[in-house]
Amino acid sequence: MTRPPMLAEWLVRVACPARDRRFVLADLEAEYELRGGPALWYWRQAVRSAPALAVMGARRGDWEYALLAVMLASAAPAIFMEAWWSFLLSAIPLKADIVRGADFAILSVAITALLSVGAGIICTVRGLFWAIPAAWIFALLGQAAVHNSAPTWFGAATLAAATVALAAGAWLRRIFDGGQLA
Amino acid sequence: MKWILIVLGSLFGLLVLGAVVLLAMGAGPDANRMTNSIVIHQKPEAVWPWLYKPDKVKQWVTWLVDIREEDSGEPVVGGKAAWVMEDRNNGNAKMEIVGTVKAVEPNRRLEIAMTAAEGFRGSASYTLTALPDGSTRLDTDSRYDFDNGFARFMTPIVLWQAKKKYTSDQDHLRSLVESAATH
Numbered sequence: 014m015t016r017p018p019m020l021a022e023w024l025v026r027v028a029c030p031a032r033d034r035r036f037v038l039a040d041l042e043a044e045y046e047l048r049g050g051p052a053l054w055y056w057r058q059a060v061r062s063a064p065a066l067a068v069m070g071a072r073r074g075d076w077e078y079a080l081l082a083v084m085l086a087s088a089a090p091a092i093f094m095e096a097w098w099s100f101l102l103s104a105i106p107l108k109a110d111i112v113r114g115a116d117f118a119i120l121s122v123a124i125t126a127l128l129s130v131g132a133g134i135i136c137t138v139r140g141l142f143w144a145i146p147a148a149w150i151f152a153l154l155g156q157a158a159v160h161n162s163a164p165t166w167f168g169a170a171t172l173a174a175a176t177v178a179l180a181a182g183a184w185l186r187r188i189f190d191g192g193q194l195a
Numbered sequence: 196m197k198w199i200l201i202v203l204g205s206l207f208g209l210l211v212l213g214a215v216v217l218l219a220m221g222a223g224p225d226a227n228r229m230t231n232s233i234v235i236h237q238k239p240e241a242v243w244p245w246l247y248k249p250d251k252v253k254q255w256v257t258w259l260v261d262i263r264e265e266d267s268g269e270p271v272v273g274g275k276a277a278w279v280m281e282d283r284n285n286g287n288a289k290m291e292i293v294g295t296v297k298a299v300e301p302n303r304r305l306e307i308a309m310t311a312a313e314g315f316r317g318s319a320s321y322t323l324t325a326l327p328d329g330s331t332r333l334d335t336d337s338r339y340d341f342d343n344g345f346a347r348f349m350t351p352i353v354l355w356q357a358k359k360k361y362t363s364d365q366d367h368l369r370s371l372v373e374s375a376a377t378h
Contacts, residue, residue, distance in 0.1 A: 101349060106317060108284075
């Protein structure tokens with residue numbers, strides 16, 4: 014009995030949702046043996062199946078994607094903006110203070126709002142119940158992690174922007190497809 | 196999944212749009228140029244020492260912690276000085292900028308070429324113009340080329356922030372020169 018090509022088998026293993034992996038691999042292997050172990054056939058099956066299996070896994074993990082989107086929309090801007098701004102200010106030939114101005118805060122809040130609209134679209138209106146508190150927690154954690162000296166209104170403005178934008182995104186999706194996960 | 200792809204696609208589109216705008220802004224011949232002009236209520240002779248004397252320069256250029264000169268005294272063409280800057284945005288790292296005098300007209304104009312290892316190359320000129328009311332107009336004109344590719348790409352934003360810092364420093368210079376004259 015020959016083993017299926019290792020790399021092709023790994024491709025199926027990675028793409029396939031965990032709960033179906035055992036059955037999919039067993040089916041493929043049984044068919045592979047019946048056909049006399051043609052490596053090319055196994056490769057063709059693996060390459061053709063991988064995208065469909067990956068999409069199937071993503072559909073089942075909707076809430077995970079939504080949680081990831083909320084986390085990225087609320088915590089990532091604080092961390093990304095701080096790193097980016099530090100780089101920009103560090104590049105100033107005669108250097109600059111560490112204090113962040115209103116321009117930094119406005120840009121950061123705008124990016125949070127933009128990403129939160131996207132996260133709201135992914136969450137749907139049903140998900141707002143947990144998405145908004147999660148966004149607040151992630152935003153506060155992100156801001157605490159970077160210790161920047163932004164204007165005092167920055168923290169509150171970020172939370173408000175994330176809340177409004179999440180709701181706007183969710184309602185936007187509701188308008189387009191009635192809040193159903195596609 | 197459809198909506199995730201729509202959101203990711205839109206964000207990617209915005210990112211590309213931002214990059215295109217930055218590239219367009221950075222493509223102009225004067226994209227790396229920064230100019231400023233202030234009026235100081237003092238004669239050019241009173242302003243001039245504030246442009247090169249280490250003890251005076253350190254008072255108005257923030258985050259400048261030391262100046263090491265080859266020769267002290269009036270600037271001469273070819274004379275070099277190393278400015279040691281403190282970078283608060285990079286863990287308080289010290290950075291040295293070596294300035295070489297390219298042109299000098301006492302009480303009138305000073306032009307310096309600058310280099311910072313793994314940082315930038317640039318030039319700065321300071322021009323003093325006596326005004327009829329006894330004041331002086333200080334015009335500064337500088338250009339910077341960054342060694343780091345990402346910093347070069349971000350030049351319009353770096354210079355936007357740099358201009359804020361330089362304007363604040365020069366406002367400080369004005370108040371120092373004007374108050375020094377009254378004491």
